[in-house]
Amino acid sequence: MTSIASRDSVAKGRFLPFALPPALQADSVSRIEARSLELQRAADAARLFCLEHLEVSFDDKSGALWSFMRSKGRPSYSLALLDDIHAMQDGIVARFGGQPTELRYLVAGSRSPGVFSLGGDLDLFATCIRNKDRQALIDYGKSCVRVLHRFHSALDLPIITIGLAQGDALGGGLESLxxxxxxxxxxxxxxxxxxxxxxxxxxxxxxxxxxxxxNAAFAEEMMLSGRTYTADEMKQAGLVHIVVEPGQGIDAAKEYMLRSQSRHAGIRAVYDVGRRVNPMPLDELDDIVRIWADCALKLSDRDLRLMQRLVAAQNRLPKQLQAAE
Known part of the structure; x- marks a missing residue:
């Protein structure tokens, strides 16, 4: 007969004649975690070409993944678009991470005529500021800088990334570009x-x-002046690499990829070295997001009215573009 003490030990799992040894238990947990990770990667890879706010296609001949933002409404970084960009980044790593020679280039552009991106979701900012919701501002900013940081690091893949501006890139749109x-x-x-x-x-x-x-002086000039720069001025400053005539952007990207194919490894290595010599840590970006959120909460009612007028102008832009087509 089993004693009460024995039954208690069995109930509490201290004595199980069929229990696995600790080493086998750990191995079983590892297998489950590995399987879960495998299933998640498969789901991420499957979603890559089925995103609502991004048009994604792969050209296996050139090894280029083409992605174009498809804004519904004003062409800015809504929460829904940010979610899709995160999903695209996860999908690229899941789909190509184990095949380092298949993907060679990532090209990012926009399907909004005349606009790459107008930047952050100003309507969301205004709502958060009025509600004094600092955490929501920080969460939005951290989502943005994680997108930026992963693109800046080329998703830790052996690829060359190409930003294609066929139209205006302002605010957060320029940051991401x-x-x-x-x-x-x-x-x-x-x-x-x-x-x-x-x-x-x-x-x-x-x-x-x-x-x-x-340099820091030019960064401050750009940020404090609020002025707009032409493509040629941006090239002169070293922020744009290739300037082409209107309508020639996609062909220019294709030409660049064709021209650089034979030197792909060397070019990519130079960008790797650049990140090593001048790293951009994620915690630096997160700290700046917190400074930005605190600054946003100090905006006056007049500032918010100006922001809302800009939102209204951005909301009219898609209709104006449609009318012009």
């Missing part, structure tokens, strides 16, 4: 950080990237 190895711009595109117009500053990578690619 500058995270790519090579920036191609059509000549009619405009660039700048207009946040100072309503008392804010671009807090999701602008200073970090521009100061590293040029």
């Amino acid at each position: 500058l995270s790519f190895n090579v920036v191609i711009a059509e000549r009619n595109a405009k660039f700048g950080f207009p946040e100072t117009l309503f008392g804010l500053f671009p807090g999701m990578g602008a200073y970090s990237i521009v100061s590293r690619r040029t």
